[in-house]
Amino acid sequence: MCKHLLKELSAEEREALLLQADLEKIEAIDESKDKYRKIVGAGIRKWVQDFQAGQIKIQTVDDLKKLVELDLQLQCDED
Numbered sequence: 001m002c003k004h005l006l007k008e009l010s011a012e013e014r015e016a017l018l019l020q021a022d023l024e025k026i027e028a029i030d031e032s033k034d035k036y037r038k039i040v041g042a043g044i045r046k047w048v049q050d051f052q053a054g055q056i057k058i059q060t061v062d063d064l065k066k067l068v069e070l071d072l073q074l075q076c077d078e079d
């Protein structure tokens with residue numbers, strides 16, 4: 001919104017606009033986290049499938065550890 005239009009608004013209206021903008025930012029971040037969690041979940045499922053099929057050896061478990069840690073971090077950020 002243009003600065004000259006903001007000046008015409010009351011303090012309450014400006015505050016409401018700022019709160020709305022903050023809410024939209026929070027919603028966008030939450031949507032991104034949901035998408036990332038889906039990607040991480042798919043990666044974990046694929047890793048488990050490959051491990052069960054014998055395509056991944058125990059020495060490469062670090063990839064799964066990183067995925068699980070990322071998933072847990074994303075979950076903690078939701079609180």
